[in-house]
Amino acid sequence: MAEQAEDGMVAAFRTNPERENELAPEQIQQPTRPAYQWVDITDEFTRACSELRLGELLRDSSFSLFEAMSAIEMMDPKMDAGMLCNQTKRKVLNFDQSIQAGSVKIKDLTYPELIGIMDATLACLVTWLEGHSLAQTVFTNLYLHNPYIIEDRYLKAFCICMLKIVDIIRDRVNRAGAFEEEDFQPVTYGFKMAAETSDVRAIGMMKEVEEELNRIIKNTRSKPGTQRDSDTELEHNLSVAVYNRIKFYRMFLTVLMSFSKEKCEGIPQAQRLLTQLIELVPAMTSELDLGIQAEGGGVTKTDYPTIMGFESLVNQRLLPPTFPRYTMIKSRKEALYYMEHQLLRRLQTVTFITEITSLHNMLEVFTEFSKTCPCVLSRSLLQLLFLPFSKKLFGIYSIVDSLKESIRNFIAPVALFPKSNLYSNPQAKEYVDAFLNKAVRPICTIFQITGHNRARQREKWTHILEELAALQEEADKVDSYLHNQLIKTEPTKVHLACFGTWVLYHTLYVMINYTLAGLELELYAPYEYHYIFWYLHEMLYAWMVSTLIRADSFLMEHEAQNDQQVKGRNNRKNKKKKRTKTLSREITLNQGHQQLFGGYHKALMGFQLDGRMKQAKFEFDNEEVRYSHRFAPFVHFVTPPMVHYSRYKEMNDPAKYNYERASTEMYGLACKHFHQAKTFYENIPNPNEEIQNLIKIAKTNFVVMKLLLSGHKKDSSEAPEFDFNSEKKVFRVGILASWVEKLFCFYSNWPDLLHLLEVATF
Structure with missing residues (x-):
C-alpha cells in the first residue's frame, strides 16, 4: 500500500510540468519513505473490551454507526449483491445468448405465451412502482432489452409500448420530485427506452395488432345456427384475452400521455379511458389462467421460477455493491388488483381536482388523497397536474391570483376588493403584492408535502414551519400598515390581522398535521399521550377554532355590508345574489375534534x-426533555405561543387532584367531552363516512367512561388498551389524521360493553 501511494505521488508530480521544475530530479525519483512502527495491540484491545459490560458500546467520534453500517465488504456474498450470480447452479443467459440457445422465441409465439409474457411484465411493472429497481423487475423481461429484433408483431408492439410506459412513468415521477429512495428507483442502468419510436407510433403499432386481433375474434365468434368446435372456441377465447391486454396497455399509455398535455387539455380523454381500463380488469383477471405459468423449483433467496423470456439474475451485476436485496415479484392477480385499486381508481380521483377552483378546498382534497396512501405515480401526476412547469395552477391560472381569491373566500380582507380605497392605493397595492409573492413558496410547499409518502411528511412539516413563521411576521406588518391607511379614508372599516389570520390558519394546519403524524407513525409512547392530547385540545385545536370563527365573522361582516349597499340602491336584480359561503362546517368539525381530544386527555388523567x-422509567432523559423534543418545531412562533413544559405542569399539577374522587371527576369530564364531540359531529349536515365513524368513536368512549364513572373494575390495575387498528380505508374529508377515525377505546375485555353500546342513548 505504501509503495502504491509513493508511486501515485510520483505520477502526480510528473503530470504537472510546473511542479517538476520546482523539484530536483533526485527528489522526484527517490521520495522519502515513511518509517512505520507497527505495534501489536491485540492483547491490549481484548483486555479493554473485557471491561465493557453487556450492552456497552465504545464509539469514536470519527467512526459513527453511520460509517459502520455503510461499510461494504466487496466479494462477500452476504454484503455484495453482485455475488448472488455465483450462488445459482444454472447458467444465466442474456437476450442474445437465450435466442442462440433456443430458450427464447422471437417469432411464432402462441397466444398462451403472449398472455403469460404480458401478465408477467405487468407484475414486474407493479413491483417496480412499489420501490424496487428496474434491473430486478421490468428488465428481467429479456424481450425489453432489444424489442426491434423481435419478429412477432404482437410481442414487438407490446414491448415497445411497455418501454414507453416505463419511460413516461420515470419522467413524470422524476419531474414531480415527490418520492424518496424507498418509494421509487428511477435508475435505468443504461437500458434504452425505444427512443427510435415515437409515442404516437407506438400507439399506432398497438392499434394495428388490435385491429388484426379484432378480425380474428369476429371470424371465430359463434354464429346463429352454427356450433363452434372446441379448437375454434379455444382460439376465440385466447384471441380475446390477447386483445384485452393489447387494448389495456395501449389505453394505459394514452392515459399517461393525456396527463402530460398542457393546460389539462387531456383530462377529459383520461377520464374516459380510465373508466374503460377499470372495466377491462375483471375480464383480464378471469383470463389469467390462459397464459403460460412459471415451472421449476421453488423460490429461494437468490432465484425464483420464471417463464420464457424472463431471467431474474440477468442484471445482477449491474447493481451497485450493496447489501443483497431480494425482490419478490408480485403475483399476476395481485398486480391486476393493484392496477385497479391502487392506481387506476386513484388516477380517477386525480382527474377531478381540476373541477375545484378554491385553493382552500383543494388543500383539503390533497390532504385526504394523501391519507389513502396512494402510489408514487398517482401522487406525482397529481402534483404535476396542480402545478406544472409553467408555474401556473393547472397550467392556466396565476398562483398569486389564486391566492388572492383564496384569501377573499377565507376572510374577505378589505384590501382585496375593488370597491375599497385601499385597492386603488398604489403603495398599499405594492405591499399586498409583495406579501402575496412571498406567500407563493410556502403555500405551494404545503401542497407538495402532501405528495410525499406519509412517513416522510412529518419531517417536512418541520421545515415549512420555519418559512411560515417568517411569513407570519410579514403578514402582521402588512396588516398594520393597511389598517393605518384604511382608517384615514374609511374610519368605519378595519383591516386587523386579515392576512395574519389566513397565515395563522395554514400554520395551525401544519402544526396539527405534524403532531398527528407522530401518532400515525406510532412515535409516541403511551406515557406521552397525556401531554400530546392536552396540546391538541388546549392549544392547537383551540387556536384553530378561534381562527376559523374570526375569519367567519369577517365573511359575515363583509356580506352584511354588501347587503346594506344593495338595500340603499334598492336594486331588485341583486336580491337573489349568491350568499357568501361561510366556514361553519369546518368550524363545527374542528370543535368536534377539539372535544374528542379533550376527552382523551381527561380519560388518561383518570387512568x-x-x-x-404504566409510568415511564427514565434513564437518559426525563419527561421535560421529551416534551420539549416533541414540540420543538413550535418554538419559533409568537402566534400561537409555545407552551413550555413548566407552564404545562402548572396547568396540570398532580397536586390539584390529590383527593379521593379525583379520577372519578376526570372520567366525568371525559364523558362531557365525548358527548360534546358527538353533538358537534351530528350537527354537521350531510355527514360523510369519516364523520359517522367519529360519531361512533365518541359514543363508544362515552360508554366506556360511564362504566368507569360507575366504579366498574375500580380495583383493577390492568392497563387500558389503545386500539388504533382498522383495515378499512375510506376517503375522508377534514384535517384529522387517519388513525383517529379508527376505534380508539379505553377498555380491556369488558363483556357488557357491546350491550351497553347497543342501548346507549345520549
Whole structure:
C-alpha cells in the first residue's frame, strides 16, 4: 500500500510540468519513505473490551454507526449483491445468448405465451412502482432489452409500448420530485427506452395488432345456427384475452400521455379511458389462467421460477455493491388488483381536482388523497397536474391570483376588493403584492408535502414551519400598515390581522398535521399521550377554532355590508345574489375534534390517578426533555405561543387532584367531552363516512367512561388498551389524521360493553 501511494505521488508530480521544475530530479525519483512502527495491540484491545459490560458500546467520534453500517465488504456474498450470480447452479443467459440457445422465441409465439409474457411484465411493472429497481423487475423481461429484433408483431408492439410506459412513468415521477429512495428507483442502468419510436407510433403499432386481433375474434365468434368446435372456441377465447391486454396497455399509455398535455387539455380523454381500463380488469383477471405459468423449483433467496423470456439474475451485476436485496415479484392477480385499486381508481380521483377552483378546498382534497396512501405515480401526476412547469395552477391560472381569491373566500380582507380605497392605493397595492409573492413558496410547499409518502411528511412539516413563521411576521406588518391607511379614508372599516389570520390558519394546519403524524407513525409512547392530547385540545385545536370563527365573522361582516349597499340602491336584480359561503362546517368539525381530544386527555388523567397507566422509567432523559423534543418545531412562533413544559405542569399539577374522587371527576369530564364531540359531529349536515365513524368513536368512549364513572373494575390495575387498528380505508374529508377515525377505546375485555353500546342513548 505504501509503495502504491509513493508511486501515485510520483505520477502526480510528473503530470504537472510546473511542479517538476520546482523539484530536483533526485527528489522526484527517490521520495522519502515513511518509517512505520507497527505495534501489536491485540492483547491490549481484548483486555479493554473485557471491561465493557453487556450492552456497552465504545464509539469514536470519527467512526459513527453511520460509517459502520455503510461499510461494504466487496466479494462477500452476504454484503455484495453482485455475488448472488455465483450462488445459482444454472447458467444465466442474456437476450442474445437465450435466442442462440433456443430458450427464447422471437417469432411464432402462441397466444398462451403472449398472455403469460404480458401478465408477467405487468407484475414486474407493479413491483417496480412499489420501490424496487428496474434491473430486478421490468428488465428481467429479456424481450425489453432489444424489442426491434423481435419478429412477432404482437410481442414487438407490446414491448415497445411497455418501454414507453416505463419511460413516461420515470419522467413524470422524476419531474414531480415527490418520492424518496424507498418509494421509487428511477435508475435505468443504461437500458434504452425505444427512443427510435415515437409515442404516437407506438400507439399506432398497438392499434394495428388490435385491429388484426379484432378480425380474428369476429371470424371465430359463434354464429346463429352454427356450433363452434372446441379448437375454434379455444382460439376465440385466447384471441380475446390477447386483445384485452393489447387494448389495456395501449389505453394505459394514452392515459399517461393525456396527463402530460398542457393546460389539462387531456383530462377529459383520461377520464374516459380510465373508466374503460377499470372495466377491462375483471375480464383480464378471469383470463389469467390462459397464459403460460412459471415451472421449476421453488423460490429461494437468490432465484425464483420464471417463464420464457424472463431471467431474474440477468442484471445482477449491474447493481451497485450493496447489501443483497431480494425482490419478490408480485403475483399476476395481485398486480391486476393493484392496477385497479391502487392506481387506476386513484388516477380517477386525480382527474377531478381540476373541477375545484378554491385553493382552500383543494388543500383539503390533497390532504385526504394523501391519507389513502396512494402510489408514487398517482401522487406525482397529481402534483404535476396542480402545478406544472409553467408555474401556473393547472397550467392556466396565476398562483398569486389564486391566492388572492383564496384569501377573499377565507376572510374577505378589505384590501382585496375593488370597491375599497385601499385597492386603488398604489403603495398599499405594492405591499399586498409583495406579501402575496412571498406567500407563493410556502403555500405551494404545503401542497407538495402532501405528495410525499406519509412517513416522510412529518419531517417536512418541520421545515415549512420555519418559512411560515417568517411569513407570519410579514403578514402582521402588512396588516398594520393597511389598517393605518384604511382608517384615514374609511374610519368605519378595519383591516386587523386579515392576512395574519389566513397565515395563522395554514400554520395551525401544519402544526396539527405534524403532531398527528407522530401518532400515525406510532412515535409516541403511551406515557406521552397525556401531554400530546392536552396540546391538541388546549392549544392547537383551540387556536384553530378561534381562527376559523374570526375569519367567519369577517365573511359575515363583509356580506352584511354588501347587503346594506344593495338595500340603499334598492336594486331588485341583486336580491337573489349568491350568499357568501361561510366556514361553519369546518368550524363545527374542528370543535368536534377539539372535544374528542379533550376527552382523551381527561380519560388518561383518570387512568393515571387510578394507577392504570404504566409510568415511564427514565434513564437518559426525563419527561421535560421529551416534551420539549416533541414540540420543538413550535418554538419559533409568537402566534400561537409555545407552551413550555413548566407552564404545562402548572396547568396540570398532580397536586390539584390529590383527593379521593379525583379520577372519578376526570372520567366525568371525559364523558362531557365525548358527548360534546358527538353533538358537534351530528350537527354537521350531510355527514360523510369519516364523520359517522367519529360519531361512533365518541359514543363508544362515552360508554366506556360511564362504566368507569360507575366504579366498574375500580380495583383493577390492568392497563387500558389503545386500539388504533382498522383495515378499512375510506376517503375522508377534514384535517384529522387517519388513525383517529379508527376505534380508539379505553377498555380491556369488558363483556357488557357491546350491550351497553347497543342501548346507549345520549
